[in-house]
Amino acid sequence: YRDLHTFELQAPTRIIEWVRGNRVCVAGYRQSDGNEILQLIPPPTLLTKETQGLRPERDFKVECGGFSERPVYSLKYVPDTSLLVTSGPPDSSLQVWQVSAEDSDVIKSVSTIARENGTEQSWAKTATISARAPWVLHGSRLDRVQITEVESGKNVYTAASRGSEELSDLAFLDCNTLLLCCTTGRLCLADIRQSQSLVEAMSVPSVPCSEQWCMGTKHGAQGLEPSSQPVARLSSRGLLTLTDLRKISEHLAFAKARVSSPDSGAEFLCVSWAPALEGYLAISGFDGTVHVYDTQSWDSSGREAEPIFVHKGHAFGGAGDSGDPPLVTVHTWHLQKPRTLLSAASDGSLHVWDWVQPCGKC
Amino acid sequence: MPEIKVTPLGAGQDVGRSCILVSIAGKNVMLDCGMHMGYNDDRRFPDFSYITQNGRLTDFLDCVIISHFHLDHCGALPYFSEMVGYDGPIYMTHPTKAICPILLEDYRKITVDKKGETNFFTSQMIKDCMKKVVAVHLHQTVQVDEELEIKAYYAGHVLGAAMFQIKVGCESVVYTGDYNMTPDRHLGAAWIDKCRPDLLISESTYATTIRDSKRCRERDFLKKVHETVERGGKVLIPVFALGRAQELCILLETFWERMNLKAPIYFSTGLTEKANHYYKLFITWTNQKIRKTFVQRNMFEFKHIKAFDRAFADNPGPMVVFATPGMLHAGQSLQIFRKWAGNEKNMVIMPGYCVQGTVGHKILSGQRKLEMEGRQILEVKMQVEYMSFSAHADAKGIMQLIRQAEPRNVLLVHGEAKKMEFLKQKIEQEFHVSCFMPANGETSSILTNPCIPVDIALGLLKREAQPAPRGFIPGAFPPFSPQSFRLVSPEQALKELGLAEHQLRFTCRVHIQDPRKEHETVLRVYNHLRGLLKDYSVQHLPDGSITVESILIQATAHSEDQGTKVLLVSWTYQDEELGSYLTALLKKGLPQST
Numbered sequence: 001y002r003d004l005h006t007f008e009l010q011a012p013t014r015i016i017e018w019v020r021g022n023r024v025c026v027a028g029y030r031q032s033d034g035n036e037i038l039q040l041i042p043p044p045t046l047l048t049k050e051t052q053g054l055r056p057e058r059d060f061k062v063e064c065g066g067f068s069e070r071p072v073y074s075l076k077y078v079p080d081t082s083l084l085v086t087s088g089p090p091d092s093s094l095q096v097w098q099v100s101a102e103d104s105d106v107i108k109s110v111s112t113i114a115r116e117n118g119t120e121q122s123w124a125k126t127a128t129i130s131a132r133a134p135w136v137l138h139g140s141r142l143d144r145v146q147i148t149e150v151e152s153g154k155n156v157y158t159a160a161s162r163g164s165e166e167l168s169d170l171a172f173l174d175c176n177t178l179l180l181c182c183t184t185g186r187l188c189l190a191d192i193r194q195s196q197s198l199v200e201a202m203s204v205p206s207v208p209c210s211e212q213w214c215m216g217t218k219h220g221a222q223g224l225e226p227s228s229q230p231v232a233r234l235s236s237r238g239l240l241t242l243t244d245l246r247k248i249s250e251h252l253a254f255a256k257a258r259v260s261s262p263d264s265g266a267e268f269l270c271v272s273w274a275p276a277l278e279g280y281l282a283i284s285g286f287d288g289t290v291h292v293y294d295t296q297s298w299d300s301s302g303r304e305a306e307p308i309f310v311h312k313g314h315a316f317g318g319a320g321d322s323g324d325p326p327l328v329t330v331h332t333w334h335l336q337k338p339r340t341l342l343s344a345a346s347d348g349s350l351h352v353w354d355w356v357q358p359c360g361k362c
Numbered sequence: 363m364p365e366i367k368v369t370p371l372g373a374g375q376d377v378g379r380s381c382i383l384v385s386i387a388g389k390n391v392m393l394d395c396g397m398h399m400g401y402n403d404d405r406r407f408p409d410f411s412y413i414t415q416n417g418r419l420t421d422f423l424d425c426v427i428i429s430h431f432h433l434d435h436c437g438a439l440p441y442f443s444e445m446v447g448y449d450g451p452i453y454m455t456h457p458t459k460a461i462c463p464i465l466l467e468d469y470r471k472i473t474v475d476k477k478g479e480t481n482f483f484t485s486q487m488i489k490d491c492m493k494k495v496v497a498v499h500l501h502q503t504v505q506v507d508e509e510l511e512i513k514a515y516y517a518g519h520v521l522g523a524a525m526f527q528i529k530v531g532c533e534s535v536v537y538t539g540d541y542n543m544t545p546d547r548h549l550g551a552a553w554i555d556k557c558r559p560d561l562l563i564s565e566s567t568y569a570t571t572i573r574d575s576k577r578c579r580e581r582d583f584l585k586k587v588h589e590t591v592e593r594g595g596k597v598l599i600p601v602f603a604l605g606r607a608q609e610l611c612i613l614l615e616t617f618w619e620r621m622n623l624k625a626p627i628y629f630s631t632g633l634t635e636k637a638n639h640y641y642k643l644f645i646t647w648t649n650q651k652i653r654k655t656f657v658q659r660n661m662f663e664f665k666h667i668k669a670f671d672r673a674f675a676d677n678p679g680p681m682v683v684f685a686t687p688g689m690l691h692a693g694q695s696l697q698i699f700r701k702w703a704g705n706e707k708n709m710v711i712m713p714g715y716c717v718q719g720t721v722g723h724k725i726l727s728g729q730r731k732l733e734m735e736g737r738q739i740l741e742v743k744m745q746v747e748y749m750s751f752s753a754h755a756d757a758k759g760i761m762q763l764i765r766q767a768e769p770r771n772v773l774l775v776h777g778e779a780k781k782m783e784f785l786k787q788k789i790e791q792e793f794h795v796s797c798f799m800p801a802n803g804e805t806s807s808i809l810t811n812p813c814i815p816v817d818i819a820l821g822l823l824k825r826e827a828q829p830a831p832r833g834f835i836p837g838a839f840p841p842f843s844p845q846s847f848r849l850v851s852p853e854q855a856l857k858e859l860g861l862a863e864h865q866l867r868f869t870c871r872v873h874i875q876d877p878r879k880e881h882e883t884v885l886r887v888y889n890h891l892r893g894l895l896k897d898y899s900v901q902h903l904p905d906g907s908i909t910v911e912s913i914l915i916q917a918t919a920h921s922e923d924q925g926t927k928v929l930l931v932s933w934t935y936q937d938e939e940l941g942s943y944l945t946a947l948l949k950k951g952l953p954q955s956t
Contacts, residue, residue, distance in 0.1 A: 004578060004581075005574050005575075005578050006574070006575040006577065006578055007572050007573070007574060007575065008572070008575065008758075009572065010757060010758045010761075034791065034792065036788070040572065043574070058573075058574040058578075058579070059571045059572060059573045059574055060571070060572040061570050061571055061572070062570040062571070062572065062757070062784070063570075064784060065784035065788070066784075067787065067788075067791065104783050105570075105781050105782070105783050105784045106783050106784050106787060350572075
């Protein structure tokens with residue numbers, strides 16, 4: 001490590017979201033009432049590019065907080081606004097929150113975006129964009145995907161239905177293109193200008209055992225051609241596929257991570273691309289570790305890949321003897337510092353770490 | 363409505379000095395008397411004129427309580443007691459009483475000698491002030507006067523820091539001072555029992571902070587020391603005699619052992635003696651681990667840490683030195699600093715807050731050219747690092763303390779209003795108590811519901827046993843004695859007061875149209891009443907009168923009109939209800955049939 005900071009949150013979080021470029025949001029996911037949404041100011045050492053050592057300001061500060069009655073499974077910042085959108089069980093409705101840090105430190109609940117029709121519902125996955133207006137893309141299943149304008153609650157688009165599989169992730173590739181990933185691994189592209197179109201990617205190799213998939217897209221700089229960045233899909237057995245969206249019917253690369261299937265299934269599976277390092281991605285959700293891989297050496301053979309770095313900090317967490325070892329619930333990359341990641345685990349720990357590139361590479 | 367009034371004279375929504383006035387059941391207590399470290403003028407002292415414009419403070423205040431020896435909690439004490447004028451008792455724990463004067467004297471030296479200020483307390487004033495101090499033990503109930511009592515609880519944070527419970531009758535307030543809910547290497551965690559005070563006053567400086575773990579800080583500290591020593595540099599760590607110094611020593615000793623390092627570590631002698639002395643005195647104030655270690659061996663018999671000699675500072679090669687005083691303002695640490703400052707291989711690590719005006723403060727603010735005595739300029743090329751191990755409660759810790767004490771209300775000091783709204787809501791939602799956040803000079807009134815214990819005469823209790831427990835028990839309160847109330851029967855009360863009981867009797871005349879003889883009318887009335895009032899005892903007496911319970915009814919003929927009978931209904935004050943009821947009933951007239 002170059003640097004490692006460990007913090008303890010009052011309640012574990014399963015989301016770490018960058019908000020407005022320099023704030024981080026976390027939120028509780030307990031089944032009961034009283035979950036807190038916290039917007040944190042990272043310590044100055046994290047905001048600047050150089051590491052500074054023993055400076056006094058090494059702590060996160062809670063800038064504002066709000067109370068959520070339901071567990072927060074997903075939180076997204078709506079760009080260019082002071083709004084946050086959260087979702088979580090028991091249904092697929094979304095909660096909209098207002099953050100006004102200058103006036104008060106309370107995050108206020110502003111409105112709710114209604115739940116989908118239909119009986120069985122799981123919580124909605126979300127993605128936000130503010131191209132033409134602040135929009136949120138949401139849905140719990142493939143046939144219930146819609147885009148709603150955040151402030152007015154008006155529905156702007158509804159995707160054509162092509163099956164009712166549960167979604168694990170969705171994203172805006174640009175202001176007109178959507179990417180949807182199902183838990184079966186099925187990947188679909190949709191153009192919102194053409195209401196009936198839904199293009200499918202090559203399916204992942206299906207194996208008799210039930211595994212679940214999630215995806216990671218690159219949060220590149222706004223100007224970059226988004227569809228040139230490959231999409232990564234991670235399965236609960238550790239399989240990783242990379243797909244170039246321009247050649248959506250074939251795999252760009254295929255590898256296996258050396259992990260064991262987690263007991264909690266795909267609950268906390270997370271794969272993400274490094275914003276400042278070409279070809280690096282990180283995965284977590286299998287145990288108390290976070291793996292970092294360099295995908296540039298991967299091919300389509302499907303053999304096991306060696307991680308460049310494994311963060312084991314959470315496994316050595318505080319409690320020790322109380323029951324199960326902590327499970328990493330989520331991780332995210334620092335937006336500017338190339339090798340810095342933030343990860344959180346089920347014991348409430350929050351780590352910020354900066355790994356050293358092993359010799360041989362720059 | 364009885365209420366507790368709290369006014370922060372400093373703190374409130376200002377970090378810098380703590381001085382809180384509490385009015386509880388007629389008693390006035392001052393909590394802490396701190397100095398604001400950021401100001402150089404009178405703003406550093408709390409505004410005592412708020413308390414009383416003309417009267418003497420001694421008459422107004424019942425006592426002063428100091429929570430711990432940090433200057434922002436006790437720095438203004440000598441000014442307050444000797445320059446403004448207060449002769450009443452000042453309470454603090456034993457370690458605080460021992461350490462306070464040292465810090466105050468140090469501070470005085472810096473302010474007066476170094477900065478040349480004039481409106482400041484003198485050494486004699488510090489001594490005179492400390493003469494007014496009454497030291498208390500943990501969990502010892504101290505009777506300040508007949509009604510006011512206080513009790514100290516362990517607060518962690520620094521050696522001798524305490525949280526105080528102030529009780530008058532059944533109203534109480536708990537003041538936390540600075541506290542810490544997680545134990546560290548040499549201090550335990552704060553603890554309080556479920557005392558259920560009406561109000562808990564807590565600091566909230568770190569409520570919005572999520573602190574970097576101790577392990578990380580320690581690891582970084584060791585890394586810095588190691589790096590410096592590896593490149594042949596010298597590390598200076600200015601410390602105050604107690605507290606963090608011990609922790610850092612233990613840390614370094616363990617690290618040196620593990621890494622098999624050879625560079626010498628020194629501890630300046632003055633430090634050793636003083637520290638040893640205090641630890642022996644106050645061993646019960648440190649945590650279990652230290653106590654065990656202390657019993658097994660002397661705190662300062664480290665394998666790798668030796669006593670320092672002035673000459674060693676000139677030795678070539680790497681070394682680590684702990685020296686006093688902590689802010690580099692005088693003495694040995696300053697001497698060593700001057701010798702080592704010019705070499706960039708060296709490092710100085712400041713382990714805590716430095717008062718403005720000290721060299722420590724200057725170099726932490728980035729100054730690299732310092733003016734020393736005789737106009738000499740010292741160029742600071744050595745690395746300057748700062749590391750704070752000071753322990754305060756964060757949001758989680760505050761919630762834990764509230765959970766332990768179970769107060770009915772919470773008041774937060776030491777934080778900014780805008781930044782405490784979230785915490786306020788959090789506390790209100792989780793514990794369903796009101797949370798107050800007054801600003802400096804603003805008074806918060808907390809309503810209390812005092813229970814007044816009353817001794818009740820056994821006979822009275824037995825007599826009234828039937829009604830619901832909360833029902834009104836008729837009784838009287840005998841001469842008021844300040845300690846307790848007694849509830850006795852009216853007869854007993856009258857006897858004690860030497861008063862005779864007056865009987866009030868009412869008589870009411872009801873006219874009834876009845877041409878028959880009186881005794882027939884009486885019979886009619888009797889039958890009528892007996893039929894109606896089945897639950898009451900209605901009797902017809904031989905002398906021609908009727909009784910309903912204890913109410914008497916007699917009939918006479920009207921003097922002028924034979925056809926009208928006059929019923930005299932008579933009752934005592936106690937039977938008022940029944941009497942009125944009967945009268946109304948009879949006024950309705952008798953039914954024809956009887």
